[in-house]
Amino acid sequence: MLACLEGRNMAENITSPRTDYARWYQDVIREAELADKAPVRGCMVIRPYGYAIWEAIRAGLDRRFRETGHENAYFPLFIPKSFIDKESEHVEGFAPELAVVTHGGGRELEEPLIVRPTSETIINYMFAKWVQSYRDLPLLINQWANVVRWELRTRPFLRTTEFLWQEGHTAHASKQEAVEEALRMLRVYESFAVEDAAIPVIPGIKTEREKFPGAVDSYSIEAMMGNGWALQAGTSHYLGTNFARAFNIQFLNEANELEYVHQTSWGVSTRMVGAVIMAHGDEHGLRLPPGLAPIQVVVVPIWRGDDTRAAVLEECQRLRARLAEDGLRVRLDDRDTQSPGFKFNYWEVRGVPLRIEIGPRDLESGSVTAARRSRPGSEGKHSLPLDEGIAAGIRRILDEIQAELYDQALERREGWTTEVSDYAELSRLIEEKGGFFRCYWDGSREDEERLQEETKATVRCIPIDQPGTSGRCVVSGRETDRIAVIARAY
Amino acid sequence: MLACLEGRNMAENITSPRTDYARWYQDVIREAELADKAPVRGCMVIRPYGYAIWEAIRAGLDRRFRETGHENAYFPLFIPKSFIDKESEHVEGFAPELAVVTHGGGRELEEPLIVRPTSETIINYMFAKWVQSYRDLPLLINQWANVVRWELRTRPFLRTTEFLWQEGHTAHASKQEAVEEALRMLRVYESFAVEDAAIPVIPGIKTEREKFPGAVDSYSIEAMMGNGWALQAGTSHYLGTNFARAFNIQFLNEANELEYVHQTSWGVSTRMVGAVIMAHGDEHGLRLPPGLAPIQVVVVPIWRGDDTRAAVLEECQRLRARLAEDGLRVRLDDRDTQSPGFKFNYWEVRGVPLRIEIGPRDLESGSVTAARRSRPGSEGKHSLPLDEGIAAGIRRILDEIQAELYDQALERREGWTTEVSDYAELSRLIEEKGGFFRCYWDGSREDEERLQEETKATVRCIPIDQPGTSGRCVVSGRETDRIAVIARAY
Numbered sequence: 001m002l003a004c005l006e007g008r009n010m011a012e013n014i015t016s017p018r019t020d021y022a023r024w025y026q027d028v029i030r031e032a033e034l035a036d037k038a039p040v041r042g043c044m045v046i047r048p049y050g051y052a053i054w055e056a057i058r059a060g061l062d063r064r065f066r067e068t069g070h071e072n073a074y075f076p077l078f079i080p081k082s083f084i085d086k087e088s089e090h091v092e093g094f095a096p097e098l099a100v101v102t103h104g105g106g107r108e109l110e111e112p113l114i115v116r117p118t119s120e121t122i123i124n125y126m127f128a129k130w131v132q133s134y135r136d137l138p139l140l141i142n143q144w145a146n147v148v149r150w151e152l153r154t155r156p157f158l159r160t161t162e163f164l165w166q167e168g169h170t171a172h173a174s175k176q177e178a179v180e181e182a183l184r185m186l187r188v189y190e191s192f193a194v195e196d197a198a199i200p201v202i203p204g205i206k207t208e209r210e211k212f213p214g215a216v217d218s219y220s221i222e223a224m225m226g227n228g229w230a231l232q233a234g235t236s237h238y239l240g241t242n243f244a245r246a247f248n249i250q251f252l253n254e255a256n257e258l259e260y261v262h263q264t265s266w267g268v269s270t271r272m273v274g275a276v277i278m279a280h281g282d283e284h285g286l287r288l289p290p291g292l293a294p295i296q297v298v299v300v301p302i303w304r305g306d307d308t309r310a311a312v313l314e315e316c317q318r319l320r321a322r323l324a325e326d327g328l329r330v331r332l333d334d335r336d337t338q339s340p341g342f343k344f345n346y347w348e349v350r351g352v353p354l355r356i357e358i359g360p361r362d363l364e365s366g367s368v369t370a371a372r373r374s375r376p377g378s379e380g381k382h383s384l385p386l387d388e389g390i391a392a393g394i395r396r397i398l399d400e401i402q403a404e405l406y407d408q409a410l411e412r413r414e415g416w417t418t419e420v421s422d423y424a425e426l427s428r429l430i431e432e433k434g435g436f437f438r439c440y441w442d443g444s445r446e447d448e449e450r451l452q453e454e455t456k457a458t459v460r461c462i463p464i465d466q467p468g469t470s471g472r473c474v475v476s477g478r479e480t481d482r483i484a485v486i487a488r489a490y
Numbered sequence: 491m492l493a494c495l496e497g498r499n500m501a502e503n504i505t506s507p508r509t510d511y512a513r514w515y516q517d518v519i520r521e522a523e524l525a526d527k528a529p530v531r532g533c534m535v536i537r538p539y540g541y542a543i544w545e546a547i548r549a550g551l552d553r554r555f556r557e558t559g560h561e562n563a564y565f566p567l568f569i570p571k572s573f574i575d576k577e578s579e580h581v582e583g584f585a586p587e588l589a590v591v592t593h594g595g596g597r598e599l600e601e602p603l604i605v606r607p608t609s610e611t612i613i614n615y616m617f618a619k620w621v622q623s624y625r626d627l628p629l630l631i632n633q634w635a636n637v638v639r640w641e642l643r644t645r646p647f648l649r650t651t652e653f654l655w656q657e658g659h660t661a662h663a664s665k666q667e668a669v670e671e672a673l674r675m676l677r678v679y680e681s682f683a684v685e686d687a688a689i690p691v692i693p694g695i696k697t698e699r700e701k702f703p704g705a706v707d708s709y710s711i712e713a714m715m716g717n718g719w720a721l722q723a724g725t726s727h728y729l730g731t732n733f734a735r736a737f738n739i740q741f742l743n744e745a746n747e748l749e750y751v752h753q754t755s756w757g758v759s760t761r762m763v764g765a766v767i768m769a770h771g772d773e774h775g776l777r778l779p780p781g782l783a784p785i786q787v788v789v790v791p792i793w794r795g796d797d798t799r800a801a802v803l804e805e806c807q808r809l810r811a812r813l814a815e816d817g818l819r820v821r822l823d824d825r826d827t828q829s830p831g832f833k834f835n836y837w838e839v840r841g842v843p844l845r846i847e848i849g850p851r852d853l854e855s856g857s858v859t860a861a862r863r864s865r866p867g868s869e870g871k872h873s874l875p876l877d878e879g880i881a882a883g884i885r886r887i888l889d890e891i892q893a894e895l896y897d898q899a900l901e902r903r904e905g906w907t908t909e910v911s912d913y914a915e916l917s918r919l920i921e922e923k924g925g926f927f928r929c930y931w932d933g934s935r936e937d938e939e940r941l942q943e944e945t946k947a948t949v950r951c952i953p954i955d956q957p958g959t960s961g962r963c964v965v966s967g968r969e970t971d972r973i974a975v976i977a978r979a980y
Contacts, residue, residue: 036616038566039573040603045616048561048631055562071538072545076528077567077605077636077652078589083529096596099568101605103590104651105640113530115567115591115605126526126535135827141538146567146636150595161594162567337625 014349016283021227026156028277032286032350035156042154042161049350050157050273052294054164057272058144060196060291061166064188070140070168075122077146078113083121086246090120093213097149099161115148120214120239120265123169124247131171131261133252138181139171139261157274158231158490165269171249171261175240178262179217182238183464185266186219189234197272198289198406199223199279200413201233202485204461209448212265216240222460222485224413225278228434230460230487233275236266274490279409286351287373289405290398297323297330297394298347302340302359316358319368319390326391328398348373353401354394362386370397374404423474430455430488439474441484447475451486460485504839506773511717516646518767522776522840525646532644532651539840540647540763542784544654547762548634550686550781551656554678560630560658565612567636568603573611576736580610583703587639589651605638610704610729610755613659614737621661621751623742628671629661629751647764648721648980655759661739661751665730668752669707672728673954675756676709679724687762688779688895689713689769690903691723692975694951699938702755706730712950712975714903715768718924720950720977723765726756764980769899776841777863779895780888787813787820787884788837792830792849806848809858809880816881818888838863843891844884852876860887864894913964920945920978929964931974937965941976950975 013031017024029035034050046054062072078101085091094117101113116122123141131139148162168185172178186203193201201221211218215237223233243249244260253259280287290296301316303309316332323330331352333343340357347355357369366387372380384393416435420426426437441459443451452458462484470481503521507514519525524540536544552562568591575581584607591603606612613631621629638652658675662668676693683691691711701708705727713723733739734750743749770777780786791806793799803824810822821842823833830847837845847859856877862870874883906925910916916927931949933941942948952974960971 036619039570039612039615040566040568043566043568045566046564048563051563052561054564071542073538073541074536074544074654076530076533076535077638078530078533080529098593098595099591099603100593101589102592103588103602105588105642106586112593113589122529125529129526148567152595164564 014283014285017226017281018283024281024283025274025278028281028285028349029156034273034277034286037156040161042151044156044160046164046270049294053273053276053288053292054270056292056294057192057197057268057276058166060192061188061268062144064192065142065166065168068140068184068188070142070170073141073143074145075119075126075143077116079116079119079122081112081114083125084114086121087214087243089242090214094118094149097151099148099150116145117147117149118265118267119143119145119147119167120169120243121247124243124249124263127169127171127261128247128249131249131251134173134254137171137173137251137261138177140168140181141170142166142168155274155490157270157277160270163270165267168264168266170264171244172263173251173253173259173261175262178240178264179238182217182219182236182264182266185264186221186234186236189221189236189266189268192268193221193223193233193275194406196289196291197276197279198291198402198409199233199275200406200410202461202463203465204463204485206235206461207443207445207448207459207484209445210459212237214239214242215265216242219464220461222487222489223275223279224409224416224436224487225275225490226281226412227278228416228436228487230436230485230489231271231275231278232460232489233272234266234268237264239263239265280405281351285349287405288351288353290353290402293351293353294329295331295347295350295352296328296398297354297356298343298352299330299332299356299358300340300343300347301332301334302357304360308360311363312358312360315363315386319356319358319386323391323394326395328391328394353398356384356394370394372397372401372404374401374408421471421474426474426486427455430457430486435487436460437486438483439486440471440480441475441482441486442473442478442480443475447473451475455488457486457488460487460489504773504775507716507771508773514771514773515764515768518771518775518839519646524763524767524776527646530651532641534646534650536654536760539784543763543766543778543782544760546782546784547682547687547758547766548656550682551678551758552634554682555632555656555658558630558674558678560632560660563631563633564635565609565616565633567606569606569609569612571602571604573615574604576611577704577733579732580704584608584639587641589638589640606635607637607639608755608757609633609635609637609657610659610733611737614733614739614753617659617661617751618737618739621739621741624663624744627661627663627741627751628667630658630671631660632656632658645764645980647760647767650760653760655757658754658756660754661734662753663741663743663749663751665752668730668754669728672707672709672726672754672756675754676711676724676726679711679726679756679758682758683711683713683723683765684896686779686781687766687769688781688892688899689723689765690896690900692951692953693955694953694975696725696951697933697935697938697949697974699935700949702727704729704732705755706732709954710951712977712979713765713769714899714906714926714977715765715980716771716902717768718906718926718977720926720975720979721761721765721768722950722979723762724756724758727754729753729755770895771841775839777895778841778843780843780892783841783843784819785821785837785840785842786818786888787844787846788833788842789820789822789846789848790830790833790837791822791824792847794850798850801853802848802850805853805876809846809848809876813881813884816885818881818884844887846874846884860884862887862891862894864891864898911961911964916964916976917945920947920976925977926950927976928973929976930961930970931965931972931976932963932968932970933965937963941965945978947976947978950977950979
């Protein structure tokens, strides 16, 4: 904070993403004050600005969950160890990642409690009580919660021991309904990523090797980050009757026969904040899409001397009030202790989509200067008349910025996606060029393991939208009509 | 659920509050589907309807926190054991209540981790990094989180091993500013309780014996429940420099000297849901204030035979859409499987403030019947013209219901508060009559212990608003000008 007062340029403290992408990421998080290291291994502190981005993500998702008929509820943090053991694939998948409470209230517990790594088991225990008849179905529940997975290598937002997320859990009368639900929520995630986060994503199905422990099918949305790596930004699972059998969730159907429910679960986590940073950030720091930006517009007064100060500030306050009334998220940076140049940098690093400057000359001309974070220098500057229509004008620019960030991300992905049919070429290009690779895929689990060992890339998903052509699998050589997206991933 | 289909009256499953208040409370929670017992000792599952009430509480508080300049952030669930040990009163207060993680990722941890019972220690560890200069102050942070306290006797919402809450944590340059903040947040809680929850509360200061471990002064808002017991519905603490010294939170003041910050913390939890249930509920179940009700208005169609069904349903749908557009939280109960009588009970148990009935005769007369949950039988019924002004008319009724619930609760408290000056009489009346007692108070910790042992009542608070008269302390007999509120409490 003291350093800031000396007027240093914060972007100078940010490593170029081209030089060292991992360091750039850490630098942006530090300089934009998104998160801080916690004094607990693998945990982070989410600072107010980072948390405000998460709150915007939460609001955008929560609205969509309600529109699709889901209700929020809350289940316990602690899960009896015996619950985790009930579904064999599930216990195997999570065993190495568990945090265990062995003592409570000064005594050793008879049965250790697991800090939830995900809540399938405890929620399905409750579902078994709530579901009796087909009339109780579908049961459509979502939970906003913290979960804990003991991770070896952690990175803020992308992989932390504790993280925040939402987990949807649903029960249905038939396989068809449950599969439809899993796909519906995948599309909800896609719509959130595209419309709110301005991130193009590829919805697809996971391979056997990459699916969630306990699922029949796992789906994901995969996004390309600024370094060409993939990031799985949300997952949705069709669980079949696996948990229903483990927890005995049965219902009487219309013919009065007992049946197991078919289930889904789906989640998005604070990882999405990492996706936003890496999908849009540049060498100057964050760039936030207006749909998620805690501050969409910052107003910076520019005065020289006390004679112009009062008039400029008054106009700034008037504009701030007008935009706020119009529902825009606006901040007036009226700090006396900082220069306009300092403030430009300060908000640039924090990725505020639009900056409005008001100085004495603007008052005379009855206009203001608006500068877009999405375009560098004078190219991103507009002059806007300071009149009744200014809020509508700013809204239009924000919509353009939202579209611009999406288009830039899509253009990068399209330009950085290569179709490859030869394994040797794939291996070479992953190393030399990076990005996404589209390849025919009909590999076994062993083929996938070989791919990962030799190239450090994985099959991200089999996209749902397929061209309908066919060719030979890039690893096994078998003929197939399925194309996979292969990339190195977070 | 099957039982419901048989058309039973849910209120029949609710014990009268006059017969057994504790059982009434459990019955209401079960029948209104607010919460369910969890398979983990002392924990509960918050079901969608109960969680929606908590979400409304959260929204009302969060808005007020922002208006008073606070920002949300998120700190780790786990706290190194050594942190808790740093502040001596704090560690003593919480030692018997801690849940301890000893194993993570398949190994025993070098230092056990405490599942946060409250976050003073870990937040102040971070504050020490963030605060350098007076320019960094005040630091005004709030966190929405789950916390864990290993409680011996638990009751849903009122006292559970895990609960949800918000905890505000602030740091200031002076004692005066910090005390002002602690009192400001007490008043924020009061305004929320009064305006949103329709619960009259007494803001006051806690005695030495009842204060938060580690605080210099603790303040609380105390509410009267339906059985005359008190419930502490929110607390705010002036922490002095206790945690600042333990965690070395110092700043350079304007004279360039190092000083410790003065701090506050303040919290409201899911206990507030229990307060709402017990402040307003009656023998038929919940009664929710419109300010917090997840559903403010339920529309129930009444048809006899298929000839009227379509017309009635259409009018109901039109009304639902009109009210929703107006920003009201409205539900149309168009279930074919249930009778209107069943639905009346169903929504009565759930405390929906206003029910609107539409039948064929209403269509003819161009009006609807509105029935208030706050008044029994025909006394609470209105006929409303089904015209353009209906949303405004319903808003007016909801405002009246909000005021009515507040007035009823205030009237109960005033009628059930006794001024007593004699200890023997106090002891007798606590047992015979219950309610709140206003007594001159200048007792020691020992006097308070005697009071509690002999009467099971405690000093709830010394109200901030004092009459300015004086008299003899009801226990010690010492002359004092302070009046305390004494009651049995949750």
